[in-house]
Amino acid sequence: MNERLLNILIQSFPKILLPGLMYTIPLTVLAFAIGLVIAILTALVQFANIRVLKQIARIYIWIIRGTPLLVQLFVVFYGLPKVGILIDAFPAAVMVFAINEGAYAAETMRAALEAVPAGQMEAGYCVGMSWWQIVRRIELPQALRTAFPTLFNELISMVKDTSLAANITVTEMFMTTQRINAVYYEPLALYLEVAAIYLLFSTVLTKLQSIGEKKLGSYGRR
Amino acid sequence: MSMLEVKGIRKSFDGKTQVLNGIDVSVSKGEVIAILGPSGGGKTTLLRCINFLEKADSGSLSLDGKTYDLAKITKKEIAEIRRKTAFVFQNYNLFLNKTALQNVTEGLIVARKMEKAKAEEIGRAALEKVGMLERVDYYPNQLSGGQQQRVAIARALATDPEIIYFDEPTSALDPELTGEVLGVMRRLADEGMTMLVVTHELGFAKNISTRTMFIEGGVVVEEAPSREFFANPRQERTKAFLRAISSKEEE
Numbered sequence: 001m002n003e004r005l006l007n008i009l010i011q012s013f014p015k016i017l018l019p020g021l022m023y024t025i026p027l028t029v030l031a032f033a034i035g036l037v038i039a040i041l042t043a044l045v046q047f048a049n050i051r052v053l054k055q056i057a058r059i060y061i062w063i064i065r066g067t068p069l070l071v072q073l074f075v076v077f078y079g080l081p082k083v084g085i086l087i088d089a090f091p092a093a094v095m096v097f098a099i100n101e102g103a104y105a106a107e108t109m110r111a112a113l114e115a116v117p118a119g120q121m122e123a124g125y126c127v128g129m130s131w132w133q134i135v136r137r138i139e140l141p142q143a144l145r146t147a148f149p150t151l152f153n154e155l156i157s158m159v160k161d162t163s164l165a166a167n168i169t170v171t172e173m174f175m176t177t178q179r180i181n182a183v184y185y186e187p188l189a190l191y192l193e194v195a196a197i198y199l200l201f202s203t204v205l206t207k208l209q210s211i212g213e214k215k216l217g218s219y220g221r222r
Numbered sequence: 223m224s225m226l227e228v229k230g231i232r233k234s235f236d237g238k239t240q241v242l243n244g245i246d247v248s249v250s251k252g253e254v255i256a257i258l259g260p261s262g263g264g265k266t267t268l269l270r271c272i273n274f275l276e277k278a279d280s281g282s283l284s285l286d287g288k289t290y291d292l293a294k295i296t297k298k299e300i301a302e303i304r305r306k307t308a309f310v311f312q313n314y315n316l317f318l319n320k321t322a323l324q325n326v327t328e329g330l331i332v333a334r335k336m337e338k339a340k341a342e343e344i345g346r347a348a349l350e351k352v353g354m355l356e357r358v359d360y361y362p363n364q365l366s367g368g369q370q371q372r373v374a375i376a377r378a379l380a381t382d383p384e385i386i387y388f389d390e391p392t393s394a395l396d397p398e399l400t401g402e403v404l405g406v407m408r409r410l411a412d413e414g415m416t417m418l419v420v421t422h423e424l425g426f427a428k429n430i431s432t433r434t435m436f437i438e439g440g441v442v443v444e445e446a447p448s449r450e451f452f453a454n455p456r457q458e459r460t461k462a463f464l465r466a467i468s469s470k471e472e473e
Contacts, residue, residue: 046440123374124273126309127329127381128301137332141319219319219361 005189007124012180016173016194020201021092023172028159031094035101036151040221043109044135064103070164072096077168093165101158108150145216152209156202163193163198173197224248224284225416226272226385230352231270231281232294233264243440249385254411256431256448257420260463263441265420269389272418273309274300286384296299308378312390314370316362322349322373323358326380334381340383341380348376352406368399372406381409386410386418404430424467428452438462 042060044198045053064072077092087095093171144151161222166175183189224399226249233242241264249255254340259265271278271292278292290299316325326345336344349355352372362370371391378386383428390406392400404423406428411417421427427434427448433450436444444451444460455461 036436117315117318119311119313120317123311123315123377124329125275125311126273126304126379128304128333129329130333133332137328138317138319145319217394219363 005186008179008184008186009189009193010131012177012184012190017197018173019176020173020197021034023165023170024159024162025201027090027093027097027162027165027169027170027172028155031097032101032155032158034094034098035105038098039105039109040140042106043113046110046185047113047135047139050130052163061103061106064100069096069100069161070167072100073164073168089169091160091167092168093170097162097165101154105147105151105154107149108154109143112147113139114140115146145218148213148216149209152205152212156205159201159205160198225251225286225471226418227282227284227289228272228299229282229284230267231283232279233267233276234279238259241440245283245437245440245442247272247418247435249416251384252414253433254415254431255419256434256462257418257437258422258424258427258467259437263438263457265437266389268437269387269418269420271329273304273307273387275309279420292449305381306384308381308383308386310371310374310386310388310391312380313394314362314367315368316373316374316377318362321359321361322354322365322376325362325373326377329377329381343374348380349373351379351409352376353402366399366465367395368402371395371399371403375403375406375410384442385416385418388417388421390420392421393422422467424452424464436463438463456463 014133026190042057045057073093073096074095077089080087120138121131121134129137162172163174165172166178169175173194177190181190184190226247228245228247229244231242231247234240241262243264245264246269249269257265257268257364267276270276271281272283274295280314281292283290283292283303285303290303308312315324317328320328323342323345326348327336327338327341330341330344331338346355346358349358352375352469353378354369354372357365357373359367362373365373371394375386375391392403395403400423404426407417407419407426411430419426419431431448434446434448435442436451436457438459444455444457445457446454451460452464455464
């Protein structure tokens with residue numbers, strides 16, 4: 001490696017890392033949090049068997065899982081202005097990622113809820129608890145514990161999916177790298193560099209996941 | 223004067239299988255009723271309908287003098303009845319994410335809005351009664367089956383019920399563990415708790431229950447004070463059942 005290349009890499013590193021911290025991470029965290037709430041609600045209306053809402057939930061999951069994330073981003077950012085709805089790039093990205101994540105995580109949550117041994121609901125009713133009390137205090141905590149590894153997996157995935165937001169003008173890490181490359185033209189080095197930074201983020205998250213799983217334990221010995 | 227009176231309870235599944243064909247149950251305060259019968263004969267469904275874990279098609283239920291139409295009963299009325307009853311399940315159904323003490327106090331704190339300190343006091347007393355005071359902070363998956371079932375009984379006791387329903391409480395237990403649970407149930411019976419117990423344990427029916435019912439094909443085939451029931455079974459089907467189940471115990 002020659003000195004010029006090394007200099008480019010050293011100088012570009014903070015320039016790429018900064019949008020990572022300013023856009024990639026916040027976008028991921030925000031979108032995931034909102035998506036998780038959507039997912040829990042969507043899973044709960046199915047668990048509760050509320051006919052109309054359940055249908056809406058299934059349609060929502062069907063459409064969102066059946067269309068590409070990139071296309072969803074384009075529909076919202078480039079398509080909606082045609083009918084007069086203008087949303088800024090970053091909020092649009094958060095929205096789309098949240099709604100997208102919600103559909104996938106909803107299936108994870110639904111499976112996790114169904115995996116909680118059924119008799120506990122009956123026991124809850126017999127001691128006088130209401131449906132919501134049992135769900136909130138008994139079912140959801142157990143379901144979230146079961147779903148934790150899968151949900152965390154999806155979080156780690158989302159970090160990388162945010163690179164798609166470059167296509168709707170969010171100046172996150174990937175787009176920034178493209179711009180730097182336009183100036184210096186060292187695609188191999190620069191794209192490997194940003195890949196390494198994504199890898200750094202994912203590795204930190206993976207470490208957090210195992211800490212989280214240890215802390216959650218499993219209600220006593222396993 | 224009976225405390226609990228169930229009349230003409232009927233239940234079918236999917237409109238085809240008639241599981242309960244018009245059963246009457248009458249329980250006076252302090253009675254311990256054993257319900258025997260073959261699998262699929264309706265005894266578990268009967269118990270579950272009486273506590274509204276299943277919805278009966280028709281019949282009436284009277285508790286403490288107030289009568290309810292089972293076909294038209296409202297959620298509010300069900301809650302009202304459940305405040306006076308408790309249920310112990312075959313597979314315990316403890317809250318897996320809560321400790322033994324939390325299992326017992328959960329209903330008191332959340333459903334009856336009791337103060338935590340008071341609930342814990344009641345909870346500890348109940349756990350002591352079933353011999354589980356040393357394991358208040360254990361989670362269900364740290365306890366043996368017999369221990370879990372005793373916690374489940376403590377959970378039932380803590381709500382101060384008028385009657386406790388037991389649905390095959392020892393069927394899921396290894397034989398060595400049934401004794402500890404039956405021992406607790408015997409203590410409760412001696413202290414005057416009103417109990418309705420679906421069971422396969424002939425020993426319990428013979429020695430602890432005050433009255434025994436034999437249910438098969440969705441009807442009460444025979445019913446008598448326990449001593450007489452076992453000494454002098456009248457119906458052929460009862461005799462056949464008792465023969466079959468005693469020979470199984472001898473194996």
